[in-house]
Amino acid sequence: MSLNIWRFASPQAFYSLAGNLIPWFLVAAALLGAAGLYVGLLIAPTDAQQGDAYRIIFIHVAAAWMSMFIYTVMAFWCAVGLIVNTRLSFMMALALAPTGALMTLIALWTGSLWGKPTWGTWWVWDARLTSELILLFLYIGFMSLHAAIDDVRRADRAAALLALVGAINVPIIYFSVKWWNTLHQGASVSLTRAPSMARAMLLGMLLVALAAWMYSIAASLMRVRSLILERESDSDWVQTIARTEAAT
Amino acid sequence: MTAAGHARRGLAGVFAAVVRRDLLLAVRRRSDVLTTFFFFVVVVSLFPLGIGPEVDTLRTIAPGVVWVAALLASMLALARLFVGDYADGTLEQLALAPQPLLVLVLGKIVAHLLVTGVPLVLIAPLLGLQFDLPATALQVMVLSLLLGTPVLSMIGAVGAALTLGVRGAGGLLALLVLPLYIPVLIFGAGAVSASALGMDVSGHLSALAAIFLIALVFAPWATAAAIRIALE
Numbered sequence: 001m002s003l004n005i006w007r008f009a010s011p012q013a014f015y016s017l018a019g020n021l022i023p024w025f026l027v028a029a030a031l032l033g034a035a036g037l038y039v040g041l042l043i044a045p046t047d048a049q050q051g052d053a054y055r056i057i058f059i060h061v062a063a064a065w066m067s068m069f070i071y072t073v074m075a076f077w078c079a080v081g082l083i084v085n086t087r088l089s090f091m092m093a094l095a096l097a098p099t100g101a102l103m104t105l106i107a108l109w110t111g112s113l114w115g116k117p118t119w120g121t122w123w124v125w126d127a128r129l130t131s132e133l134i135l136l137f138l139y140i141g142f143m144s145l146h147a148a149i150d151d152v153r154r155a156d157r158a159a160a161l162l163a164l165v166g167a168i169n170v171p172i173i174y175f176s177v178k179w180w181n182t183l184h185q186g187a188s189v190s191l192t193r194a195p196s197m198a199r200a201m202l203l204g205m206l207l208v209a210l211a212a213w214m215y216s217i218a219a220s221l222m223r224v225r226s227l228i229l230e231r232e233s234d235s236d237w238v239q240t241i242a243r244t245e246a247a248t
Numbered sequence: 249m250t251a252a253g254h255a256r257r258g259l260a261g262v263f264a265a266v267v268r269r270d271l272l273l274a275v276r277r278r279s280d281v282l283t284t285f286f287f288f289v290v291v292v293s294l295f296p297l298g299i300g301p302e303v304d305t306l307r308t309i310a311p312g313v314v315w316v317a318a319l320l321a322s323m324l325a326l327a328r329l330f331v332g333d334y335a336d337g338t339l340e341q342l343a344l345a346p347q348p349l350l351v352l353v354l355g356k357i358v359a360h361l362l363v364t365g366v367p368l369v370l371i372a373p374l375l376g377l378q379f380d381l382p383a384t385a386l387q388v389m390v391l392s393l394l395l396g397t398p399v400l401s402m403i404g405a406v407g408a409a410l411t412l413g414v415r416g417a418g419g420l421l422a423l424l425v426l427p428l429y430i431p432v433l434i435f436g437a438g439a440v441s442a443s444a445l446g447m448d449v450s451g452h453l454s455a456l457a458a459i460f461l462i463a464l465v466f467a468p469w470a471t472a473a474a475i476r477i478a479l480e
Contacts, residue, residue: 137427144423148414157477158410162424165406165470169428172459176431179455180438 011088011228012237018221025221029214036207044200053117058204060110062212063103064128067135070100070216074142075167078160088224090156091231093163094146095223099216101139108132127178134173138166152231262347266355267362273332274363280328285367288321292375303380310379311389311440318368318393318436319429322400325364326425327418329356329408330475339412343479349472357398357405357468365397381444388443388453395456396436402467403428409474431459 008014040058047054074096081089111129112122123129142159149155232238274281295313296306333339333356342352372393373386381389407425411417439452 134427134430137423141424141427144420145410145414148411148416148420150415154477154480157480158474161406161470161474161477162410165428165466168462168466169431172431172462173427176434176455180434 009086009088011091011232012235014088015225015228018225022218022221022225025214025218029211029218031211032207032214033211036204036209036211039200039207040204044204045198050118053114056110056114058208060107060114061205062209063106063110064132065209066212066216067100067104067107067132070096070103071135071138071163071167071170074100075163078163082157082160082164087231088228090160091224091227092220093160094156095220095227096216097139097143097146098223099219101136101143103212103216104132104136104139108136127174127180130177131170131174134177135170138170142166259347259351262345263351263355266342266352267359270356270359271362274359280325281363281367284321284325284364285371287324288317288368289371289375291317291320293378296378306379307381307444308441310376310381311385311437311444313379314372314375314389315393315396315433315437315440318372318397319400319426319433321368322364322397323404323422323425323429325360326401326404326408326421329360329405330412331408331417334412334478339475340479343475349475350468353405353471353475354468357401357471360405361398361401365393365401369393369397381440385440385444388449389440391453392436392439392456395453395460396432399432399456399460399463400429402463402471403432405471406467406474409471409478412475412478432456435459 008017036058041055044055046052074093077089077093077096080086081093108129111132115124116122142163145162146155146159149158229238229241233242292313295309299305299309330339333342343349345352369390372389376386376389404421404425407421407428410424411421414420435452435455439449439456442452443449
């Protein structure tokens with residue numbers, strides 16, 4: 001059997017492929033998430049310095065990883081869309097953005113909850129926190145620009161260009177915030193001085209991170225399916241689906 | 249003269265023509281330029297009133313206040329960068345011209361910089377005096393603004409082109425552009441603060457210069473691409 005993956009660049013083919021894949025990713029997300037939280041909350045030992053408050057990192061680290069990774073993937077699909085002019089790439093980028101913004105928000109929120117008992121403050125102008133906040137602004141800018149333009153083709157291309165400009169800027173912003181932070185002697189606590197982790201902690205963190213991957217893929221695929229239906233609503237195959245749905 | 253020579257002079261000639269045209273338009277509509285300028289002055293003057301007249305506090309916050317006000321003033325002026333040309337079809341003609349759109353866009357950015365950036369650079373030392381900054385810090389402020397305002401105009405041009413003819417363009421422009429301004433703010437205000445504390449500023453200014461060069465490579469190209477998307 002020969003499998004031609006380029007076939008799935010067509011929205012119609014990808015629609016059914018995504019439909020078949022979503023349950024698998026959802027089940028994987030639930031299983032990995034349950035296992036990760038079990039290891040993290042019940043098996044991993046209490047930290048000698050931070051007590052049980054550190055356990056929030058099992059969610060925090062996974063969300064922070066995803067927030068940055070999703071932006072990269074989004075920028076990648078934007079570049080693909082602008083270069084080879086495929087409709088599905090833009091839809092994929094647009095479908096990823098809300099999940100990325102959600103992960104950024106979770107990372108900021110849990111970071112703040114962790115900071116209060118550990119650092120004694122809800123917020124410090126640490127390089128990582130500040131960069132994460134700016135990343136949230138970039139996600140919001142991407143979605144706002146897309147929402148503000150009525151013509152879908154123009155909205156796709158304009159937002160894609162913005163995502164690429166942001167992608168070039170992310171490392172510049174990160175390093176400038178980092179240097180700014182060291183110059184100002186702002187936060188005296190550093191995340192990099194964290195003590196070496198017990199094996200169970202690492203395992204729990206990795207399991208939750210994998211669960212976050214599976215969830216993000218499933219959520220983005222669900223969103224991209226809606227986008228495909230919305231944009232292809234004039235085509236025969238969508239009409240057929242609509243008729244069969246209405247009949248049942 | 250060779251054909252290549254003709255082409256080169258042609259390119260420079262078109263660039264100069266765009267700059268001259270935009271400057272002429274600015275002179276004819278002086279109020280636009282003056283609004284940006286006075287916006288900058290008023291915003292900076294508000295801070296002592298809000299924070300209090302203690303000289304030590306004012307001296308500490310002066311670099312940040314002047315730079316944030318410069319960011320906002322530069323952004324305010326962006327709204328007009330392409331809108332008029334977009335509305336009357338000039339932008340379409342520029343995009344159709346045989347010369348690369350990149351050069352024409354660069355001309356518009358330079359004109360915008362001369363009209364909005366340079367006045368800010370010139371008035372900034374006076375505002376710095378009100379905040380009791382030492383003379384060396386004032387010099388660094390002028391230098392950092394000279395390096396930084398072109399970057400603000402270039403990054404801003406991308407945002408202005410992306411939001412052409414879009415609903416609620418003004419607020420959206422701020423949302424898109426201000427986060428991208430952050431590195432310029434950090435190194436610009438950082439240079440002035442460091443100089444006020446008697447520290448070496450060459451690191452900050454080098455970083456600003458590096459950001460300027462990166463912006464010069466990418467921003468006009470991205471602006472031209474954004475204009476083509478808007479005109480489709």
